Amino acid sequence: MNLFPILPAPTPLAGQIGGHEGINLIYSHFTLLTQQGVGIVVSHGPDVTWPPIGSRVGIKYAADACLTCDKCIEGGESSCRNGKVSGYFTPGTFQQYCLAPARYLTPVPDGLELSAAAPLMCGGLTVYTALKRAGLCPGHWVAVCGAGGGLGHLGIQYARAMGGRVIALDVGSKKELCCSVGADEFLDFTKFESDSALAAKVKQLTNGGARIALMCASSGKAYAQAMSWLGFRGTLLCLGIPDHEGCLVPNITAMVTDELRIIATKTGNQLDARECLEIAAQGHVKVRYQIRKMDELTKASLPTVLSGAS
Incomplete structure (x- = not known):
């Protein structure tokens, strides 16, 4: 299923290389990276002078764009x-040496490990950009749905780094992870008898409702109730794509009464990426990840990674 209509329907391509969060050597056009979407520039193509050889750079979900x-x-x-998506029809980052347009690479700040930077080139960039565009201000409550997942555990940390307070929603087994990365409150949604009971608890803990509901999960049931978690001038931030359309049916009366809004974000641009990495470089974001060999790629699982070393 093609979840992004802007992309043509995928077809098998002989020799295609997947990945948009990989570590490798980036050949600059055209520039060659070593380590994951991130790596070290080892060679330049014709007329390329930036980034310099030896630079630490990253490839985003959008591997290239026309910029015009x-x-x-x-x-x-x-x-x-006219853009290119890494790992779609453009060869991705699961390879030792990777080609990338020099003008669209993102510098990785000193002090940020390449391995930690790799997941930020998509997941971190996406949640940071979403919170930024929602207008998160210090003191605002953010309800992170799917808080114990790849996007969610980064969403908690970026919300905190931007001055927000976080109420994490997930299954009970994710509580320790969510609290360890900075969640102020945690709710196990399986413990509530009804959607209204969960909404009431969210509003109690946030003194009237969250300012932002960051939807990192793709659950249609979660989308169906998410707007009930919001307070005055709250924003529903759509990131995860539900398995079926029609699960989100806004209550227009409630939207007008409380001046609510719904926005969505795929990922960020060049400026967003630099800001996202800088926040992590300052120590505000710790990515949970594991280093695996390339031949173990199909065996790696997200739950294992999130419970592993950071």
Whole structure:
């Protein structure tokens, strides 16, 4: 199923290489990285002078964009009609040496490990950009749905780094992880008898409702009730794509009464990526990850990684 209509329907390509969060050597056009979407520049193509050889750089979900169309000019580079998605029809990062357009690489700040930077080039960038565009301000409550997952555990940390307070929603087994990365409150949604009971608890803990509901999960049931978690001028932030449409049916009366809004984000642009990495480089975000050999790629599982070393 093609979840992004902007992309053509996928077809098997002989020799295609997947991955948009990989560590490798980046050959700059055209630039060659070593380590994961991130790595070390080892060679330049014709007329390339930046980034310098030896630079630490990263490849984003959007591996390239024209930077001249209307969407790019507005900062919507991931929606560029002439853009390239890493690992889709463009060879991805699960390889030792990787080609990438020099002009669209993202510098990795000193003090941030390459291995930790790799997941930020997509997951971290996505949650940071979403919170930024939602207008998160210090003191705002953020309800993170799917808080114990790959996006969720980063969403908690970026919300805290931006001055927000976090109420994490997930199954009980994720409580320790969510609290360890900074959640102020945790709710096991399986413990509530009804959607209204969960909404009431969220509003109790947040003194009237969350300012932002960050939807990192793809559960249709979660989307169906998410707006009931919001307080005055709250924003529903859509990231995870549910398995079926029609699960989110807004209550227009409630939206008008409390001035609610719904927005969505795929990922961020070049500026967002630099800001995202800088926050992590300052020590505000700790990524949970494990290093695996390339031949173990198909055996790696997200739950294992999130419960492993950081």
